[in-house]
Amino acid sequence: MANKEASKPRDEADENGNSNAIRVCGMQFAYEGEPPLFADFNLELPPGSRCLLVGANGSGKTTLLKILAGKHMVGGRDVVRVLSRSAFHDTQLVCGGDLAYLGGSWSKTVGSAGEIPLQGDFSAEHMIFGVEGTDPVRRDSLIELLDIDLQWRMHKVSDGQRRRVQICMGLLHPFKVLLLDEVTVDLDVVARLDLLDFFKEECDQRGATVVYATHIFDGLETWATHLAYIQDGELRRTEKLSEVNELKNSANLLSVVEAWLRAETKREKKKPINPPAQVQKTSPSGASPFMSSRHMAYYR
Numbered sequence: 519m520a521n522k523e524a525s526k527p528r529d530e531a532d533e534n535g536n537s538n539a540i541r542v543c544g545m546q547f548a549y550e551g552e553p554p555l556f557a558d559f560n561l562e563l564p565p566g567s568r569c570l571l572v573g574a575n576g577s578g579k580t581t582l583l584k585i586l587a588g589k590h591m592v593g594g595r596d597v598v599r600v601l602s603r604s605a606f607h608d609t610q611l612v613c614g615g616d617l618a619y620l621g622g623s624w625s626k627t628v629g630s631a632g633e634i635p636l637q638g639d640f641s642a643e644h645m646i647f648g649v650e651g652t653d654p655v656r657r658d659s660l661i662e663l664l665d666i667d668l669q670w671r672m673h674k675v676s677d678g679q680r681r682r683v684q685i686c687m688g689l690l691h692p693f694k695v696l697l698l699d700e701v702t703v704d705l706d707v708v709a710r711l712d713l714l715d716f717f718k719e720e721c722d723q724r725g726a727t728v729v730y731a732t733h734i735f736d737g738l739e740t741w742a743t744h745l746a747y748i749q750d751g752e753l754r755r756t757e758k759l760s761e762v763n764e765l766k767n768s769a770n771l772l773s774v775v776e777a778w779l780r781a782e783t784k785r786e787k788k789k790p791i792n793p794p795a796q797v798q799k800t801s802p803s804g805a806s807p808f809m810s811s812r813h814m815a816y817y818r
């Protein structure tokens with residue numbers, strides 16, 4: 519009985535009225551026909567946090583963000599909670615604007631309108647003003663922040679300009695949780711830093727929470743509050759940035775993450791690989807030593 523109580527989700531507000539903005543408890547997930555990517559995944563983030571999600575290519579960052587965005591069903595209603603609501607089952611989380619996801623694809627989910635392509639022959643104005651229920655003041659300040667020319671034709675703009683419009687549309691509603699899957703990669707340095715400042719303000723002033731998967735660490739030492747490191751679907755580290763020991767020794771974030779990922783690669787190389795003859799025949803030639811252990815397991 520006591521065990522049952524202990525394993526119950528802790529969504530209820532604490533004595534200060536706070537509850538986790540994000541809580542993942544014992545999550546399991548596998549793509550169809552694939553070995554499990556996440557076996558027993560747990561994560562808790564308080565409101566107002568800015569969490570960097572780091573890990574090697576293929577470690578599971580995008581999949582985790584998509585699960586948090588309610589795009590994959592995992593287990594029951596208690597497994598993945600965003601703002602104390604089920605990420606998958608509570609469609610109002612996204613439709614109502616509390617939960618926003620900005621990913622790599624050139625489309626934007628806009629409430630009940632579904633996926634809007636961002637590469638057709640439309641003006642930026644048409645795209646941005648087409649998002650319903652937005653505050654004109656917030657809209658204008660985002661257009662200014664992202665230096666968007668409303669006359670841009672979406673099929674003729676550069677990747678960085680198109681990305682600005684995508685980001686603007688994704689931020690029009692004052693989100694409470696924002697999931698970012700490396701969408702700043704196409705932005706010039708000024709746009710990227712201005713956007714990071716904007717996110718910081720949103721967290722500090724409104725208590726919004728941001729989870730940001732990235733491979734670019736410039737300017738993030740003072741921006742992030744938390745760091746989550748995933749290796750092959752396993753959460754290896756999750757801590758406040760101020761408590762990451764390696765960073766206390768004056769190392770920068772890039773060199774800390776680089777050391778973690780290089781250690782992974784070394785471990786991979788040390789593993790003996792003796793694929794059975796039958797599997798060897800069907801496996802692609804030239805399986806790279808940089809493939810994740812999950813890939814390697816497949817070829818073992």
Ligand SMILES: Nc1ncnc2c1ncn2[C@@H]1O[C@H](COP(=O)(O)OP(=O)(O)OP(=O)(O)O)[C@@H](O)[C@H]1O
Binds near residue numbers: 550552555578579
């Ligand atoms: N639709 C899919 N079907 C099957 N496997 C998938 C699918 N999408 C991703 N995977 C696999 O799941 C694992 C995690 O992929 P994911 O895209 O989440 O990694 P990532 O950490 O975001 O990588 P990157 O840094 O390259 O963006 C990889 O091994 C990938 O091959």
